Amino acid sequence: MAGYKLPRRLHGVEAEAAFAVLAAAKKVEATGRRVAHLEIGDAGYDTPEHIKEAAIRALREGKTHYTPTTGIPELRQAIAESVKKDYGVEIDWEKNVVVANGCKQAILASMLSILEEGDEVLYPNPGYPEYEAAARFAGAKPIPYRLTIEDEFKIDVNRIAELITSRTRLVVINTPHNPCGSIMRREDVKALVELSEDHGFYILSDEIYRPFLYNGEKHHSPLSIKGSLDRLIIADGFSKRYAMTGWRIGYALIPEELMTTVFKLLNVMTSCPSSISQWAALAALTGPQEPVYEMQRGYERRRDIAVKLLSEVDGIRFAKAKGSFYMMIDVSKLLNKLKMDTERFVMMLIEKYGVAFLHGTALGSYGEGYIRMSFSVSEDHIIDGLEKFKRAANEILSS
Ligand SMILES: Cc1ncc(COP(=O)(O)O)c(C=O)c1O
Numbered sequence: 001m002a003g004y005k006l007p008r009r010l011h012g013v014e015a016e017a018a019f020a021v022l023a024a025a026k027k028v029e030a031t032g033r034r035v036a037h038l039e040i041g042d043a044g045y046d047t048p049e050h051i052k053e054a055a056i057r058a059l060r061e062g063k064t065h066y067t068p069t070t071g072i073p074e075l076r077q078a079i080a081e082s083v084k085k086d087y088g089v090e091i092d093w094e095k096n097v098v099v100a101n102g103c104k105q106a107i108l109a110s111m112l113s114i115l116e117e118g119d120e121v122l123y124p125n126p127g128y129p130e131y132e133a134a135a136r137f138a139g140a141k142p143i144p145y146r147l148t149i150e151d152e153f154k155i156d157v158n159r160i161a162e163l164i165t166s167r168t169r170l171v172v173i174n175t176p177h178n179p180c181g182s183i184m185r186r187e188d189v190k191a192l193v194e195l196s197e198d199h200g201f202y203i204l205s206d207e208i209y210r211p212f213l214y215n216g217e218k219h220h221s222p223l224s225i226k227g228s229l230d231r232l233i234i235a236d237g238f239s240k241r242y243a244m245t246g247w248r249i250g251y252a253l254i255p256e257e258l259m260t261t262v263f264k265l266l267n268v269m270t271s272c273p274s275s276i277s278q279w280a281a282l283a284a285l286t287g288p289q290e291p292v293y294e295m296q297r298g299y300e301r302r303r304d305i306a307v308k309l310l311s312e313v314d315g316i317r318f319a320k321a322k323g324s325f326y327m328m329i330d331v332s333k334l335l336n337k338l339k340m341d342t343e344r345f346v347m348m349l350i351e352k353y354g355v356a357f358l359h360g361t362a363l364g365s366y367g368e369g370y371i372r373m374s375f376s377v378s379e380d381h382i383i384d385g386l387e388k389f390k391r392a393a394n395e396i397l398s399s
Contacts, residue, residue, distance in 0.1 A: 054287075076099060087221060113261040118140070176219075305383065315337075342369060
């Protein structure tokens with residue numbers, strides 16, 4: 001493409017690498033070999049029937065037209081109701097709730113609405129890649145704060161505090177965490193809220209995995225600690241909670257002063273979210289919640305199987321997930337033996353052993369030396385994949 005020049009603002013904006021790994025795995029599968037998929041960030045269950053039925057009903061009733069940009073009032077009201085129940089905080093559906101095409105879009109629009117060129121955004125690394133990409137989109141400066149295995153990948157507020165400057169505009173947190181499976185403790189969330197009040201930065205708290213906590217752990221949100229959305233954005237959605245990743249429907253809770261701008265951004269980007277998905281999401285929120293509890297129990301069982309099998313693999317380290325459906329595995333010892341980087345290692349595991357993970361560098365620079373496993377997949381994939389991984393580790397260590 002002669003003469004094409006990438007706009008400077010988009011330098012460093014990367015697409016999610018998970019899709020490249022999936023393509024490599026599909027190539028191996030096309031030769032007739034089986035690949036265990038532990039790289040996937042998708043829900044491991046099908047969308048519950050009553051939600052599908054609501055979508056079909058919406059179609060039949062002709063609810064197939066544009067809706068208001070930030071969502072149908074029924075859904076926004078139901079979200080506000082659920083916030084009252086889950087967080088004990090009263091919010092206003094017209095002033096504080098925006099529905100978007102997935103939590104990802106809600107994050108992008110919210111970040112664009114507050115960031116000025118040159119502003120600094122602190123974000124977890126390893127972490128969900130959207131935070132860094134959205135900061136770059138906005139012309140802001142993404143500054144990673146590191147999560148380490150020695151700390152069980154906990155978000156450490158002291159580390160965040162060291163990075164705060166007069167340009168810090170936003171601090172992003174994610175609990176339960178993708179890809180580390182860690183959760184934030186109440187005292188850390190509270191300390192961050194205090195820092196935000198002292199320094200005047202916004203917090204964006206991505207809580208999309210909040211139903212998936214294990215061993216009776218509790219979710220701690222800055223919203224319930226603060227009791228208001230003052231300088232606080234909560235990103236959430238239906239993708240994981242109701243196994244609706246392909247429906248592209250999510251939302252953000254935002255302070256009132258951002259509403260006009262977020263409205264404009266969403267309007268410019270997509271006019272409105274899918275009408276059918278919105279009616280389905282309304283049924284998800286207002287219908288029986290038993291399917292969510294069932295998924296939570298299912299993921300906990302899968303995590304326990306994964307932890308048991310990973311404990312039998314030599315030459316690696318990992319931290320047991322407390323939430324979400326991922327774990328980061330330190331494979332640096334195996335990489336040193338092979339003199340290989342993480343990305344090549346992942347490709348080698350797919351091609352030679354038939355098991356796919358996501359390379360940690362897809363989740364930030366501090367992911368080098370790590371691979372992410374997802375335990376949202378069926379038990380069969382977990383068992384097959386981790387047996388193959390164990391064999392690979394044994395062969396590498398004894399070579
Ligand atoms: C931490 C985190 N936030 C947000 C999202 C995006 O969710 P959605 O499918 O609703 O856009 C994901 C998806 O993997 C995620 O892991």
